[in-house]
Amino acid sequence: MSFLHIDSESPFSLDNLPFGVFSTKEKPYIRAGVAVGRHVIDLSALHRHGVFQGRLSDHASVFDSTSLNAFAALGRPFNQSYRLFVRNLLLADNPVLRDNEELRQDAIYDLDKVQMHLPMVIGDYTDFYAGRNHAYNVGVLFRGPENALQPNYLHLPVGYHGRASSVQISGQPVYRPNGQICPGPAPILSPCRKLDMELEIAAFICTPNPQGAPIPIQKASDHIFGFVLMNDWSARDIQAWEYVPLGPFNSKNFATTITPWVVLADAMEPFRVKAPDAPTGLLPYLTQDCNGAYDIDLTVDLRISGETHRLSRSNALHLCFSFEQMIAHHTITGCPLKTGDLFGSGTISGKEKDSLGSLLEMTLNGKEEMRLGSVSRTFLEDHDEVILNGAAGASGARVGFGPCIGRILPAKSL
Amino acid sequence: MSFLHIDSESPFSLDNLPFGVFSTKEKPYIRAGVAVGRHVIDLSALHRHGVFQGRLSDHASVFDSTSLNAFAALGRPFNQSYRLFVRNLLLADNPVLRDNEELRQDAIYDLDKVQMHLPMVIGDYTDFYAGRNHAYNVGVLFRGPENALQPNYLHLPVGYHGRASSVQISGQPVYRPNGQICPGPAPILSPCRKLDMELEIAAFICTPNPQGAPIPIQKASDHIFGFVLMNDWSARDIQAWEYVPLGPFNSKNFATTITPWVVLADAMEPFRVKAPDAPTGLLPYLTQDCNGAYDIDLTVDLRISGETHRLSRSNALHLCFSFEQMIAHHTITGCPLKTGDLFGSGTISGKEKDSLGSLLEMTLNGKEEMRLGSVSRTFLEDHDEVILNGAAGASGARVGFGPCIGRILPAKSL
Numbered sequence: 001m002s003f004l005h006i007d008s009e010s011p012f013s014l015d016n017l018p019f020g021v022f023s024t025k026e027k028p029y030i031r032a033g034v035a036v037g038r039h040v041i042d043l044s045a046l047h048r049h050g051v052f053q054g055r056l057s058d059h060a061s062v063f064d065s066t067s068l069n070a071f072a073a074l075g076r077p078f079n080q081s082y083r084l085f086v087r088n089l090l091l092a093d094n095p096v097l098r099d100n101e102e103l104r105q106d107a108i109y110d111l112d113k114v115q116m117h118l119p120m121v122i123g124d125y126t127d128f129y130a131g132r133n134h135a136y137n138v139g140v141l142f143r144g145p146e147n148a149l150q151p152n153y154l155h156l157p158v159g160y161h162g163r164a165s166s167v168q169i170s171g172q173p174v175y176r177p178n179g180q181i182c183p184g185p186a187p188i189l190s191p192c193r194k195l196d197m198e199l200e201i202a203a204f205i206c207t208p209n210p211q212g213a214p215i216p217i218q219k220a221s222d223h224i225f226g227f228v229l230m231n232d233w234s235a236r237d238i239q240a241w242e243y244v245p246l247g248p249f250n251s252k253n254f255a256t257t258i259t260p261w262v263v264l265a266d267a268m269e270p271f272r273v274k275a276p277d278a279p280t281g282l283l284p285y286l287t288q289d290c291n292g293a294y295d296i297d298l299t300v301d302l303r304i305s306g307e308t309h310r311l312s313r314s315n316a317l318h319l320c321f322s323f324e325q326m327i328a329h330h331t332i333t334g335c336p337l338k339t340g341d342l343f344g345s346g347t348i349s350g351k352e353k354d355s356l357g358s359l360l361e362m363t364l365n366g367k368e369e370m371r372l373g374s375v376s377r378t379f380l381e382d383h384d385e386v387i388l389n390g391a392a393g394a395s396g397a398r399v400g401f402g403p404c405i406g407r408i409l410p411a412k413s414l
Numbered sequence: 415m416s417f418l419h420i421d422s423e424s425p426f427s428l429d430n431l432p433f434g435v436f437s438t439k440e441k442p443y444i445r446a447g448v449a450v451g452r453h454v455i456d457l458s459a460l461h462r463h464g465v466f467q468g469r470l471s472d473h474a475s476v477f478d479s480t481s482l483n484a485f486a487a488l489g490r491p492f493n494q495s496y497r498l499f500v501r502n503l504l505l506a507d508n509p510v511l512r513d514n515e516e517l518r519q520d521a522i523y524d525l526d527k528v529q530m531h532l533p534m535v536i537g538d539y540t541d542f543y544a545g546r547n548h549a550y551n552v553g554v555l556f557r558g559p560e561n562a563l564q565p566n567y568l569h570l571p572v573g574y575h576g577r578a579s580s581v582q583i584s585g586q587p588v589y590r591p592n593g594q595i596c597p598g599p600a601p602i603l604s605p606c607r608k609l610d611m612e613l614e615i616a617a618f619i620c621t622p623n624p625q626g627a628p629i630p631i632q633k634a635s636d637h638i639f640g641f642v643l644m645n646d647w648s649a650r651d652i653q654a655w656e657y658v659p660l661g662p663f664n665s666k667n668f669a670t671t672i673t674p675w676v677v678l679a680d681a682m683e684p685f686r687v688k689a690p691d692a693p694t695g696l697l698p699y700l701t702q703d704c705n706g707a708y709d710i711d712l713t714v715d716l717r718i719s720g721e722t723h724r725l726s727r728s729n730a731l732h733l734c735f736s737f738e739q740m741i742a743h744h745t746i747t748g749c750p751l752k753t754g755d756l757f758g759s760g761t762i763s764g765k766e767k768d769s770l771g772s773l774l775e776m777t778l779n780g781k782e783e784m785r786l787g788s789v790s791r792t793f794l795e796d797h798d799e800v801i802l803n804g805a806a807g808a809s810g811a812r813v814g815f816g817p818c819i820g821r822i823l824p825a826k827s828l
Contacts, residue, residue: 123537123578123579124538124577124578124579129660150658150659151596152596152601152655152656152658155594155596155601156594156601156656158656158659158660158663159660159663160574160575160660160661160663161574161575161576161577161663161667162575163538163575163749164537164538164578165537165538165625165749165750165751165752165755166625166749166750168625175626175748177746177747177748178628178746178747178748179746179747180569180570180697180743180746182565182566182569187566187569187570187697188697189697189698189699189746211579211580211582211668211669212589212668212826213826214592214826214828216828235747238747241566242566242570242572243659243661244564244566245564245572245657245661246543246572246573246574246661246662247574247657247659247660247661247662248660248661249572249573249574249575250743250744250746250747250749253575253744253747253749254625254626254747254748254749255625255748283594283601283602283603284603285603285828329594329664330664330667332591332592332593332594332603332664332828333591333592333593333649333652333664333665333667333668334589334591334592334668334669334826335577335579335580335664335667335668336579336580337579338579341579412626412627412628412748414628414699414746
């Protein structure tokens with residue numbers, strides 16, 4: 001299909017073409033690119049060489065930015081037009097890039113030779129709680145099976161405002177946070193003893209809405225720029241002590257890791273499915289007349305001393321509220337969304353023991369140790385590396401995120 | 415003292431000189447200014463006329479920005495130098511501005527003729543809960559006097575991440591939010607029926623800290639740019655239904671109103687006092703060896719059909735955690751703060767019935783009506799106007815914020 005080699009198992013097939021921002025050793029400024037197979041196409045270079053035509057040329061200076069915000073702000077139809085233009089450029093029978101050696105030199109990089117950067121300037125980050133099995137499992141742990149789901153849970157997508165400044169990209173280390181915990185009669189300051197991960201997907205907002213103007217659910221998908229994988233690192237002992245009555249704060253504000261390549265909403269559209277656990281009888285402002293979920297296979301691996309252990313295999317269809325429902329609910333009060341805002345899905349657990357999205361659930365809050373070859377774990381230890389992966393689609397046409405990796409470094413001494 | 419007339423009751427005395435960003439009809443671009451009495455000094459014009467000298471001249475292009483972020487990022491000592499330079503410029507015996515008619519024409523505006531704008535680009539907004547009487551009163555309402563304060567309350571400054579995008583300035587209207595409430599057996603979508611205000615002060619961050627590097631409490635004051643008054647509008651019925659288990663979300667994300675003039679931290683420094691209700695025996699990372707609170711008189715007025723009713727008279731010394739403690743706690747995990755981040759104090763209530771900072775407390779969650787002349791109120795009604803004021807210092811040397819005003823407009827029909 002393409003004149004570039006694309007491995008059939010690559011998450012970055014021609015059907016995907018995710019967008020990101022990168023720099024290189026020789027050209028250390030940040031600009032936009034598209035990932036395909038093991039390559040990166042430099043969109044800023046394409047623009048410089050006059051490859052974009054017509055209205056796509058008029059706006060192509062957005063690719064000279066250090067983030068994708070200006071590109072996203074063009075809106076979803078424009079974003080899709082650029083994606084399809086790049087797709088066409090990569091086809092085996094298109095000579096424009098294929099036969100222009102100077103352009104190839106300037107515009108094609110090896111994926112593993114570029115330095116990725118945070119793709120968006122994130123104004124606000126909201127984390128939802130739409131993984132129904134996760135919410136149930138956590139509820140059972142803390143309140144028992146009778147009251148596992150709170151009364152509001154099946155009526156609205158529960159969420160909270162997260163910390164935008166601590167969002168980082170795959171590969172950046174995660175320092176074990178220090179914080180206030182209360183394991184005995186009085187609180188102490190200590191490195192977190194229950195450091196956890198959370199398997200999530202997340203959406204970026206493209207088109208903003210003005211304050212006071214809710215986004216109706218029928219139009220919510222126009223506001224979704226694209227998706228990334230997300231690990232919402234969580235300090236369970238800090239959380240347990242701090243969270244009443246205003247919710248998680250320090251337990252979530254030290255780091256959240258996302259993948260640097262944004263899979264455009266249109267690339268994920270073919271993988272829409274009906275969420276099997278979606279609540280029924282929702283109020284009209286949350287009632288969606290199309291499939292709201294995505295069939296995206298997700299995995300969690302834990303790398304300890306060079307050995308990789310599969311912890312979980314889950315799927316995004318376990319989210320019982322859609323991103324459209326999150327947008328409609330978030331803005332029903334008139335709350336303004338801005339280009340670059342990030343929506344986390346909440347932890348995505350399946351129903352089985354080997355499909356859970358957090359160590360909290362896998363080890364019943366540390367009560368049951370997991371055997372992993374010659375070692376065991378309840379929560380994360382220093383130097384552990386968590387690797388999330390996720391992709392939709394069949395071999396040869398995968399639409400995936402690339403790995404979301406974070407390695408735990410020891411707490412800094414205070 | 416100044417060649418400009420400054421009313422002795424003005425919150426903008428020579429001892430204050432707060433910074434903001436404004437535009438005018440004739441020059442509609444946004445630039446930085448300083449408020450003094452009923453005047454605004456255009457800092458961008460001062461720079462254009464070459465008034466700043468030496469290193470103050472080198473950096474004065476920050477005043478051409480549409481926000482104060484670049485100015486704040488210079489750091490607190492620089493900010494203070496500019497404030498003192500402007501103060502000197504305004505003294506009765508300084509001819510530089512006084513006797514330069516062209517400069518005066520260009521650089522002095524009437525306060526009521528300029529259009530103010532949001533002073534900072536706010537990356538993240540955190541709202542704390544440091545008003546001990548408020549936390550106690552709310553605790554009594556929902557859990558009774560025995561368990562009014564949660565176990566963590568006197569050990570750490572409880573807070574949550576708020577919604578940065580919905581922060582607006584005094585004078586902008588507040589639409590009554592629509593939202594999901596549950597007054598009966600099943601939830602409904604309705605205009606909020608329990609719309610409340612919250613009397614707070616708030617701090618802006620100047621110097622950022624890198625991810626993974628906590629700010630020690632002894633250095634926290636270096637990171638405080640300045641202060642504003644804040645009304646953290648709250649939808650109590652939406653909050654009651656949504657807030658378990660992750661805290662307030664839609665109930666707080668429709669609007670938060672702040673004053674447009676930022677009182678620099680150094681201008682507020684003379685009004686430091688020891689908080690009478692400060693908890694003792696804190697962990698060392700929260701132990702502050704100087705006075706943490708501020709003696710700032712605060713009032714809440716409600717304007718109904720042209721008549722103004724005094725609802726409350728409170729004081730910022732009722733905050734039992736200082737902004738330095740909030741900063742030390744917020745970053746103890748390594749959470750990065752950025753220039754422009756906003757820290758709300760939490761609602762500031764006194765101990766008396768006429769010193770409360772929210773209608774929730776004044777009316778016992780709507781159970782006790784307030785008589786206000788010929789009308790009565792439990793929560794806010796459409797067209798009600800809430801006016802907060804706050805100032806420290808004596809007559810002739812007041813350091814205040816100017817009014818923080820928000821008028822309720824009817825909910826938009828969906």
